[in-house]
Amino acid sequence: MRFQYAFQKIVDLKSNEKTQAEWMLSSAIGRLQAEEKSLSDLLDNRERLAIQLQEAAEQKAPVSKIREYQMYVEHLEQCIVKKHTDVHHANVNVEMKKNQLTDRVLDEKVWLKARDKAKSSFQQSMLLREQSELDEMATVRFAIKAR
Template identity: 25%
Template sequence: MQYQYKFEKIMSLRTREKDEAQSVYQDAVRKFEEAADHLYQLLKKKEVLESHQSEKLSKGLAVSEIRHHQQFIGNLEKTIDYYQKMVINARNRMNYQHSQLMEKNIEVKKYQKIKEKDYLHYLTIEKEEENKVMDEISIQQFMSRGN
């Protein structure tokens, strides 16, 4: 008799769901990293621009150039605020997907544990059946010797 796990289809479905959750999580991580990298680049650019502007201010700068720099930095700050919100949203999505993945992992592990216990039970029953057959054979041999 060959071992057949009664929840095999459910387990394969849960495994597939876990793999899909893993893929979605990896995508969320990638998007978070992209948004965080873009935010970092913008912050670095703002820092360079501000240091460049303060350097020019110490040497003397026309009012129109100061206004132009301030307007550019103001626009850059708006972009930075937008990307900060994007990073927060991406982090929240990534954390949510991570929790979903953990739930799927736990579910699959439960079914694997059930399968292991079921298989051990199957082996025990097989061993008992084998012992019964061996006992029957021993009894028949003993009886045939006695005649």
């Protein structure tokens, strides 16, 4: 006789939920990395523009050109502030997905442990049945030899 766990479909479902949570976490981490890269690019652009602004001021460039640089730097500052917010939200999302994954892993472990207990119990009962049959066979042989 073969072991069949009555709640195997639930175990499979919990396993699939865990896999899906892993994918969701991976996606959230990818988005966080993209947001961080975008922020890094904005910071690099601001740094380059600040250098250009400094050079323009030293070279006595027209005031309109300097003002144009300043306006663009201000725009980049606004973008950087918004990007910091985006990075923060992406970080929060990653933490949330980590917590969901942890919950799914625990859920799966509970069901796997329940299945393992059921299998162990089944194996124990099979061993007892087998031992009972062997004992009965030995008793019958002894009875036949005793006659």
